[in-house]
Amino acid sequence: MKIQLALDRLSIGRCFQILNESVDLIDWIEVGTGLIKQYGVGIIREIKDVYPDKILVADMKTCDAGKYETIQAFEAGADITTVMAFSTNKTILDSIKIAKDYKKRVMIDLLGMNDSRRLKGLSALGVDLVSLHFGKDMQQEGEIQKDMFFLIKAFPHFEVTVAGGINLESLPRIVEQKPDTIIIGSAITGVNNCREVTVRMKEMIDCYEKCH
Numbered sequence: 001m002k003i004q005l006a007l008d009r010l011s012i013g014r015c016f017q018i019l020n021e022s023v024d025l026i027d028w029i030e031v032g033t034g035l036i037k038q039y040g041v042g043i044i045r046e047i048k049d050v051y052p053d054k055i056l057v058a059d060m061k062t063c064d065a066g067k068y069e070t071i072q073a074f075e076a077g078a079d080i081t082t083v084m085a086f087s088t089n090k091t092i093l094d095s096i097k098i099a100k101d102y103k104k105r106v107m108i109d110l111l112g113m114n115d116s117r118r119l120k121g122l123s124a125l126g127v128d129l130v131s132l133h134f135g136k137d138m139q140q141e142g143e144i145q146k147d148m149f150f151l152i153k154a155f156p157h158f159e160v161t162v163a164g165g166i167n168l169e170s171l172p173r174i175v176e177q178k179p180d181t182i183i184i185g186s187a188i189t190g191v192n193n194c195r196e197v198t199v200r201m202k203e204m205i206d207c208y209e210k211c212h
Protein backbone atom coordinates (compact mmCIF):
# COMPACT_ATOMS: atom_id res chain seq x y z
CA MET A 1 0.00 0.00 0.00
CA LYS A 2 1.26 3.44 -0.91
CA ILE A 3 0.90 6.72 0.97
CA GLN A 4 -0.26 9.81 -0.88
CA LEU A 5 0.45 12.94 1.14
CA ALA A 6 -2.25 15.56 0.50
CA LEU A 7 -1.05 19.16 0.79
CA ASP A 8 -3.99 21.48 1.30
CA ARG A 9 -4.80 24.83 2.88
CA LEU A 10 -1.11 25.54 3.61
CA SER A 11 1.37 28.24 2.68
CA ILE A 12 3.90 27.29 0.00
CA GLY A 13 6.67 27.53 2.58
CA ARG A 14 4.89 25.12 4.93
CA CYS A 15 4.32 22.65 2.06
CA PHE A 16 8.05 22.48 1.39
CA GLN A 17 8.82 22.23 5.11
CA ILE A 18 6.48 19.22 5.43
CA LEU A 19 7.84 17.61 2.26
CA ASN A 20 11.38 18.18 3.41
CA GLU A 21 10.61 16.31 6.64
CA SER A 22 8.59 13.41 5.26
CA VAL A 23 9.11 12.93 1.53
CA ASP A 24 11.25 9.79 1.92
CA LEU A 25 8.37 8.09 3.77
CA ILE A 26 5.64 8.77 1.23
CA ASP A 27 5.00 7.59 -2.32
CA TRP A 28 2.79 10.14 -4.06
CA ILE A 29 2.53 13.89 -3.45
CA GLU A 30 -0.91 15.47 -3.83
CA VAL A 31 -1.18 19.15 -4.64
CA GLY A 32 -4.60 19.75 -3.08
CA THR A 33 -7.51 21.60 -4.63
CA GLY A 34 -7.18 24.39 -2.07
CA LEU A 35 -3.54 24.97 -2.97
CA ILE A 36 -4.29 25.03 -6.69
CA LYS A 37 -7.16 27.47 -6.13
CA GLN A 38 -5.01 29.72 -3.99
CA TYR A 39 -1.77 29.72 -5.96
CA GLY A 40 -2.81 28.56 -9.44
CA VAL A 41 -1.47 25.57 -11.38
CA GLY A 42 2.03 27.08 -11.09
CA ILE A 43 2.24 25.47 -7.64
CA ILE A 44 2.15 22.04 -9.32
CA ARG A 45 5.26 22.96 -11.35
CA GLU A 46 7.00 24.46 -8.29
CA ILE A 47 6.63 21.21 -6.34
CA LYS A 48 7.36 18.89 -9.28
CA ASP A 49 10.60 20.80 -10.02
CA VAL A 50 11.85 20.07 -6.49
CA TYR A 51 10.64 16.43 -6.44
CA PRO A 52 10.84 15.29 -10.10
CA ASP A 53 11.03 11.59 -9.14
CA LYS A 54 7.82 11.55 -7.08
CA ILE A 55 4.44 10.85 -8.67
CA LEU A 56 2.54 14.10 -8.39
CA VAL A 57 -1.26 14.09 -8.14
CA ALA A 58 -2.98 17.38 -9.01
CA ASP A 59 -6.33 17.36 -7.19
CA MET A 60 -8.01 19.47 -9.88
CA LYS A 61 -11.47 17.99 -9.07
CA THR A 62 -12.43 18.66 -12.68
CA CYS A 63 -16.18 18.40 -13.36
CA ASP A 64 -16.40 20.10 -16.76
CA ALA A 65 -14.01 21.30 -19.47
CA GLY A 66 -12.23 17.96 -19.09
CA LYS A 67 -9.85 18.40 -21.99
CA TYR A 68 -8.77 21.91 -21.03
CA GLU A 69 -8.25 21.23 -17.32
CA THR A 70 -6.49 17.90 -17.88
CA ILE A 71 -4.03 19.53 -20.27
CA GLN A 72 -3.55 22.34 -17.73
CA ALA A 73 -2.62 19.87 -14.99
CA PHE A 74 -0.28 17.77 -17.15
CA GLU A 75 1.44 20.80 -18.71
CA ALA A 76 2.05 22.03 -15.15
CA GLY A 77 3.86 18.79 -14.31
CA ALA A 78 1.20 16.53 -12.80
CA ASP A 79 1.44 12.77 -13.38
CA ILE A 80 -2.16 12.19 -12.29
CA THR A 81 -5.13 14.58 -12.29
CA THR A 82 -8.51 14.14 -10.60
CA VAL A 83 -11.93 14.27 -12.26
CA MET A 84 -15.23 14.00 -10.39
CA ALA A 85 -17.28 10.82 -10.90
CA PHE A 86 -20.51 12.79 -11.40
CA SER A 87 -19.06 14.59 -14.44
CA THR A 88 -20.63 13.79 -17.77
CA ASN A 89 -19.26 10.82 -19.67
CA LYS A 90 -17.90 13.26 -22.28
CA THR A 91 -15.81 15.08 -19.64
CA ILE A 92 -14.39 11.80 -18.37
CA LEU A 93 -13.70 10.44 -21.86
CA ASP A 94 -11.96 13.68 -22.91
CA SER A 95 -9.76 13.59 -19.80
CA ILE A 96 -8.84 9.94 -20.33
CA LYS A 97 -8.01 10.62 -23.99
CA ILE A 98 -5.65 13.47 -22.99
CA ALA A 99 -4.08 11.27 -20.30
CA LYS A 100 -3.36 8.60 -22.92
CA ASP A 101 -1.79 11.21 -25.23
CA TYR A 102 0.43 12.45 -22.39
CA LYS A 103 1.07 8.91 -21.07
CA LYS A 104 -0.31 10.05 -17.71
CA ARG A 105 -3.34 9.12 -15.59
CA VAL A 106 -6.75 10.27 -14.46
CA MET A 107 -8.06 9.49 -10.96
CA ILE A 108 -11.84 9.54 -10.62
CA ASP A 109 -13.01 11.06 -7.33
CA LEU A 110 -16.05 9.18 -6.01
CA LEU A 111 -17.07 11.92 -3.55
CA GLY A 112 -20.84 11.77 -3.01
CA MET A 113 -21.25 8.51 -4.96
CA ASN A 114 -23.36 5.75 -3.46
CA ASP A 115 -24.67 3.99 -6.55
CA SER A 116 -22.42 1.24 -7.85
CA ARG A 117 -24.16 1.47 -11.26
CA ARG A 118 -22.06 4.60 -11.87
CA LEU A 119 -18.96 2.52 -11.12
CA LYS A 120 -20.02 0.11 -13.87
CA GLY A 121 -20.42 3.08 -16.20
CA LEU A 122 -17.01 4.45 -15.23
CA SER A 123 -15.42 1.07 -15.90
CA ALA A 124 -17.00 1.01 -19.37
CA LEU A 125 -15.49 4.45 -20.05
CA GLY A 126 -12.02 3.05 -19.43
CA VAL A 127 -11.51 4.35 -15.89
CA ASP A 128 -8.86 2.36 -13.99
CA LEU A 129 -8.03 4.52 -10.96
CA VAL A 130 -10.66 5.70 -8.45
CA SER A 131 -10.69 7.50 -5.14
CA LEU A 132 -13.11 6.66 -2.34
CA HIS A 133 -13.57 10.00 -0.66
CA PHE A 134 -15.12 11.01 2.65
CA GLY A 135 -15.20 14.78 2.14
CA LYS A 136 -14.01 17.59 4.41
CA ASP A 137 -17.55 18.72 5.19
CA MET A 138 -18.68 15.14 5.84
CA GLN A 139 -15.79 14.86 8.33
CA GLN A 140 -17.52 17.50 10.48
CA GLU A 141 -20.42 15.13 10.98
CA GLY A 142 -18.68 11.78 11.22
CA GLU A 143 -15.62 9.72 10.46
CA ILE A 144 -14.53 7.61 7.52
CA GLN A 145 -15.82 4.02 7.82
CA LYS A 146 -14.87 0.85 6.02
CA ASP A 147 -18.41 0.40 4.67
CA MET A 148 -17.62 2.91 1.91
CA PHE A 149 -15.57 0.12 0.27
CA PHE A 150 -18.84 -1.60 -0.76
CA LEU A 151 -18.89 0.71 -3.80
CA ILE A 152 -15.85 -0.87 -5.41
CA LYS A 153 -16.28 -4.48 -4.25
CA ALA A 154 -17.58 -5.68 -7.65
CA PHE A 155 -14.73 -3.98 -9.50
CA PRO A 156 -11.50 -5.69 -8.51
CA HIS A 157 -9.75 -4.33 -11.59
CA PHE A 158 -9.91 -0.75 -10.28
CA GLU A 159 -6.82 0.64 -8.62
CA VAL A 160 -8.24 2.16 -5.43
CA THR A 161 -7.18 5.13 -3.35
CA VAL A 162 -9.02 6.28 -0.23
CA ALA A 163 -9.20 9.68 1.47
CA GLY A 164 -11.02 11.59 4.14
CA GLY A 165 -9.60 12.55 7.49
CA ILE A 166 -7.60 9.34 7.87
CA ASN A 167 -5.57 9.51 11.07
CA LEU A 168 -3.70 7.20 13.43
CA GLU A 169 -6.99 6.03 14.94
CA SER A 170 -8.87 5.28 11.70
CA LEU A 171 -5.87 3.98 9.73
CA PRO A 172 -6.08 0.36 11.03
CA ARG A 173 -9.66 -0.12 9.73
CA ILE A 174 -8.72 1.40 6.36
CA VAL A 175 -5.58 -0.71 5.98
CA GLU A 176 -7.68 -3.87 6.49
CA GLN A 177 -9.53 -3.05 3.27
CA LYS A 178 -6.23 -3.19 1.37
CA PRO A 179 -6.60 -0.12 -0.84
CA ASP A 180 -3.71 0.46 -3.24
CA THR A 181 -3.04 3.94 -1.90
CA ILE A 182 -4.02 5.70 1.31
CA ILE A 183 -4.38 9.47 1.04
CA ILE A 184 -3.46 11.34 4.20
CA GLY A 185 -3.71 15.10 4.62
CA SER A 186 -4.37 16.96 7.84
CA ALA A 187 -3.30 14.12 10.16
CA ILE A 188 0.23 14.83 8.88
CA THR A 189 0.10 18.43 7.65
CA GLY A 190 -1.77 19.73 10.70
CA VAL A 191 0.74 18.67 13.34
CA ASN A 192 4.15 19.97 14.35
CA ASN A 193 5.70 16.51 14.53
CA CYS A 194 4.72 15.53 10.98
CA ARG A 195 7.69 13.19 10.44
CA GLU A 196 6.92 11.29 13.63
CA VAL A 197 3.26 10.84 12.62
CA THR A 198 4.23 9.77 9.09
CA VAL A 199 6.70 7.22 10.51
CA ARG A 200 3.98 5.76 12.74
CA MET A 201 1.49 5.56 9.88
CA LYS A 202 4.01 3.91 7.58
CA GLU A 203 4.92 1.44 10.33
CA MET A 204 1.23 0.52 10.74
CA ILE A 205 0.86 -0.11 7.02
CA ASP A 206 4.13 -2.07 6.75
CA CYS A 207 3.23 -4.12 9.82
CA TYR A 208 -0.20 -5.05 8.39
CA GLU A 209 1.36 -6.01 5.04
CA LYS A 210 4.00 -8.21 6.71
CA CYS A 211 1.35 -10.09 8.66
CA HIS A 212 -1.26 -10.58 5.89
Ligand SMILES: O=C(CO)[C@H](O)[C@H](O)COP(=O)(O)O
Pocket residue numbers: 006007008030032033059134135136163164165166183184185186187
Ligand atom coordinates in the same frame (compact mmCIF):
# COMPACT_ATOMS: atom_id res chain seq x y z
O1 LIG B 1 -9.30 15.91 -1.30
C1 LIG B 1 -9.22 16.36 -0.20
C2 LIG B 1 -10.20 17.32 0.30
O2 LIG B 1 -11.23 17.47 -0.64
C3 LIG B 1 -8.06 15.96 0.68
O3 LIG B 1 -6.92 15.89 -0.08
C4 LIG B 1 -8.30 14.62 1.32
O4 LIG B 1 -9.52 14.66 2.03
C5 LIG B 1 -7.17 14.24 2.27
O5 LIG B 1 -7.04 15.18 3.28
P1 LIG B 1 -7.53 14.90 4.79
O6 LIG B 1 -6.79 13.68 5.26
O7 LIG B 1 -7.17 16.15 5.53
O8 LIG B 1 -9.02 14.67 4.72
